[in-house]
Amino acid sequence: MKLTNPDHTRGILQALAAAALFGISTPLAKMLLGSMPPLLLAGLLYAGSGIGLSVWMLLRRLRGHAITEAALTRRDAPWLAGAVLFGGVLGPILLMLGLVYTAASTATLLLNLESVLTAVLAWVVFRENVDRRVFLGMLAIVAGAALLSWQRQSAHTMPWGALAVAGACLCWAIDNNLTRPVAGGDPVQIAAIKGGVAGAINITIALAIGYRFPHIGPLLATGVLGFFGYGLSLVLFVLALRNLGTARTGAYFSTAPFLGATLSLALFAEHAGPAFWLAGALMAIGVWLHVSERHEHEHAHEALAHNHRHHHDAHHQHTHDFPWDGEKPHTHPHVHEPVIHSHPHYPDLHHRHGH
Template sequence: MKVGNASYARGITQALLAAVLFGVSTPFAKWLLGSVAPGMLAGLLYAGSGAGLLLWMLWQRRRSAVSHEAPLSRRDGPWLIGAVVFGGVLGPLLLLLGLAHTPASTASLLLNMESVLTAVLAWVVFRENVDRRILLGMLAIVAGGVLLSMQSGGYGTSLMGALAIVGACLCWAIDNNVTRPISGSDPVQIAAVKGSVAGCINIAIALIAGYRFPALSHVLVAGLLGLAGYGVSLVLFVLALRSLGTARTSAYFSTAPFLGACVALLLFGEHTSVAFWLAGALMMFGVWLHVSERHEHEHVHEVITHNHRHRHDEHHQHNHDFPWDGKEPHTHPHTHEPLRHSHPHYPDLHHRHRHS
């Protein structure tokens, strides 16, 4: 595997694990839809992720008073609010509106727009680096997703339904991009806040619409499913953002439908088609293009002050104005002085420079 450093390899693993957890949650969520209204289920999934992660945070604090991650700060507020509003509220609402006027297979096809829109925003608006290899890899992964969605047929849809689903994809693309600037903060705290707030809002909307809570057993199952498929998955996604940047993380995450389908094959014994394996081959080819990327050139690091978990590597050569026991990794606000050098790198927390 040609990767520049261990951080990049770890980011790939985290992004793919996030995709596995989210992909696996889909078959179980579909099973719950037989007993739980879609709007209520969305709320329970998010609430489960938020509640589970909040309990984890409380347990961690009881074990140790020292946190190894940087807490969210006031300047993170606008980014976090954007992630909650677009990713946790508007996205699910638009998706439910679109599903009411769109066959499930067509909706799956349209949902592939999320990774495309995420990459476009990352490259055009947030100026994240892209080259032909990464672009080709993204196209291969999206083509695999399209092929995977097409195998069940069914294309009849209304314009309103299609626009609503594309709107949901745009909301999640915005969510992915506005989460990147705060990815250096505690990922569990980010996911806990997002899940709790989005869960409460979606449940309130479902109750106002006339839906009621399902049986307690379904509430518990939805909560546990949300903790794994939405909570832990988001934590891993945020960690991957630190090392890979938005477009690359989104590309790996977009393999979730294929990975979820593979798990469904093992658990439910479902049958496959030639299109399924062709889609898998395209996605794996795209992942290989990304994994084998090597991006190296002379670049300049500008002065930046931020707070995140770090070790004293080549990008962290700073003194401490407090007693330090020498343990790593550790977390504290620190300043990066100007630095010019050349080495393999990717759009992580410390490589967000422009390219000529």
């Protein structure tokens, strides 16, 4: 039986939109480093994300909009706590430190390492399928990132800025894999919690060290940048995780650095030498190998009970004990019966089988 799933296309578009928002946020964040220290900037970016998304949820309730997303449960807490620690606290601090010592265009392209490290962790630790094409794409991205890391360093200088950015990528790779188990929950709630908690922790540390809030202009600009570049981007990323799995979502998200690097060259009048363009070409090849993958084979679905936003497709053919118009997406606990079929698919919420 051949099936098509429009959720896969939607997931690709969501991942690319998330990449665009995050990609342009990196060079813009570098512009704000002149008005505040890296630690405080990281905290304010996430605070802007958490506050903005919390207001969004509040307005959604006040307007009486029906909630079609599954709420988080107590079982999600350990996964979310780990994601906040690595992705919301350690990752942003390392990135802001890296931006101090690294050209914005170089730092932005180095963020491609996040997709590679995300895929490696998904493959090795969480046993998500990553085939030969995805692996070759990762090698191309690693080669480009390695070239960028050393292109502007002398023989006797360690690329501390590049290493800090790479450390941020590792933290976010861990974050991505820890977020996947809770991706069936409300993405706005997930992103609001991560942003609010991470922002509060980073700001508290910054104030304890002795830093002070910037003037109102940079403060508001940072909050707005955090809402779009971190908050809304994360909402879209979580939605993509549902439909594509961790490694593939990370691959599509790796287009972010190309957008950010282009903006960096325009904003900071940075010189892009041959090594920069060669690294960009290698990364482009890697991304193309990822996005052009087609994965199809006969596979078995075991019985599964869970709760997430869905519409009725080949994987959702259950009955309801409440009124439903037969069209609109809805949320409720439901059971999947065992089935064997073949169609193109990614490791989404319903395709986490072995190979």
